[in-house]
Amino acid sequence: MSEFRSKPWPGVLIAIAAGIGMIVAGADLWLVAAVLLLWVCSLWIARPVERMVQPQTDSVQLTRDGMRDMIEQFSLPLLLLDRNRIIIANSAARVVFGKHIVGQDARVALRHPQAIALLDRKRDGSATIQGLTTPRSIWKVTLHSINDRYWVIELHNRTTEADISRAHTDFVANASHELRTPLASIIGYVETLTEEGDSVDPATSAKFLDTVLREARRLQSLVSDLMSLSRIEAEKHDQPAEQLDFVKLVAKAARDAGAAKDKSRVSITLPETEVTVRGDTQQLEQLVRNLVDNALKYGAQDQPVNVVLKTEEGDRAVFTVTDRGEGIDPEHIPHLTRRFYRTDPGRSRAAGGTGLGLAIVKHIVERHRGRLDITSKKGEGTVVTVKLPTIEQTR
Structure with missing residues (x-):
């Protein structure tokens, strides 16, 4: 049936019926033949136009499928929205949010006030959101418009960067404290010896100097270990x-x-x-x-x-x-x-x-x-x- 519809046979049959009607009405045979020939040829000529129109619909479908294939292997989670409806989620996004988000309203899938506010603005923009997936997670969510209907959401996980920054801050604070403690002890005893001068008895002076030496060695060990740790961390991937x-x-x-x-x-x-x-x-x-x-x-x-x-x-x-x-x-x-x-x-x-x-x-x-x-x-x-x-x- 589909093959029959794809051929111009219905038009040909109508042309033959019209030709018979013209003969019955008394038209000359050469005129009837000319009209039939013209009609049938026009049907065949018009058929390629139909063929040119049809692939446009297929081309739209291929474009969507092509986009799905193109973003599937991206390491960043990507979502393609038809207005607010998620129509494509690549593998990275499905791992983060689950397979069920495809077909959902993006505001329901993301479930975060800042993400919803970003979507409701209906223009390109980005926001850094804490707690999007887990309470301690930090994500940068970026919205890109393709046109008035289609949008792309790009998600960057900033949690590790934040953890590294926090660890670096803690390390600097702890190292400063550890360095300050022996330094304060050394400075305190040296100041006492300097201020008291010859009035400090030899036993007390020797005790103070032993403490200064012990704290200086501790400081030396601490600096040495810090340098060792820094070198090892710099080479840890080699x-x-x-x-x-x-x-x-x-x-x-x-x-x-x-x-x-x-x-x-x-x-x-x-x-x-x-x-x-x-x-x-x-x-x-x-x-x-x-x-x-x-x-x-x-x-x-x-x-x-x-x-x-x-x-x-x-x-x-x-x-x-x-x-x-x-x-x-x-x-x-x-x-x-x-x-x-x-x-x-x-x-x-x-x-x-x-x-x-x-x-x-x-x-x-x-x-x-x-x-x-x-x-x-x-x-x-x-x-x-x-x-x-x-x-x-x-x-």
């Missing part, structure tokens, strides 16, 4: 290329850790065969020293610190440091690798800690594509485990 024997590195760094009086407490267990990893020698030595130093500082003074290196299935080197100290409460463990986080600030400062040791360890492990685990039981001690990928030896 995996080290150097191949090194992790067994020799652990043996050397573990022996160098801690004060001379504590070295006898360190028990080191190493495999007999070479364990090769891809790493930065200086950073891995710092990792080992930091972990052994922490275990010596916070473990029981009459108990050993066990340093063990072994390999496990899956081609990973497993490095553990175990102390027999007081242990750590479970609520503290998730926060131990944060900068300047301390479970006992007074004890940490008295032991000479800067609060950056485990933060440095975490970033070194991340740069080496490894894994860091900390487990602890109150009254029993703490175990820190670092797992690094190994590489096969070529001989």
Whole structure:
């Protein structure tokens, strides 16, 4: 039936019927033939016009489908609106808002007063909205008009940027506080010695100078750790290329850790065969020293610190440091690798800690594509485990 309608047969039949009527009315045959020929030809000539009109509707449909395909793989969430109705949502938008938003009114889908106000203005513009998807989320929502009917909504997730900015602000504030404390102590004791002059007895003067020296060394350690952390963070996306024997590195760094009086407490267990990893020698030595130093500082003074290196299935080197100290409460463990986080600030400062040791360890492990685990039981001690990928030896 559709093929019959696509041909001009109805017009031809009408032309034949009209020709028969003309003959019955007494018209000459040549005139009837001429009229029929003209009529039939006009029907065939008119047919391509219909063919030219039809693709316009298909072209509109193809344009919408093409736009859907074009924006589907964009990493930014994009919405195409027909007035206020969402007719297309790319994959990123469907992940954020769900598949059900297609066909919804955009004001219902976004459900935020600022987003609704932006849509109701009916002109290009943008707004930064907090709480669009989650209470802490921050999105920049931009509205672009295609014409009076069609609009595009572009969404940029600014949550990570805000978190980084907040973390940077907190870091600067914490670092300033940590630097100010030893500086204030140094300045205070030096001012006292300067003002009192010769009236200060030698014992008091020696005590003050010892405090100044201790605080200066603490300040030096803090600056050194801050510089180390900055360098490690700057390189964290560059995996080290150097191949090194992790067994020799652990043996050397573990022996160098801690004060001379504590070295006898360190028990080191190493495999007999070479364990090769891809790493930065200086950073891995710092990792080992930091972990052994922490275990010596916070473990029981009459108990050993066990340093063990072994390999496990899956081609990973497993490095553990175990102390027999007081242990750590479970609520503290998730926060131990944060900068300047301390479970006992007074004890940490008295032991000479800067609060950056485990933060440095975490970033070194991340740069080496490894894994860091900390487990602890109150009254029993703490175990820190670092797992690094190994590489096969070529001989």
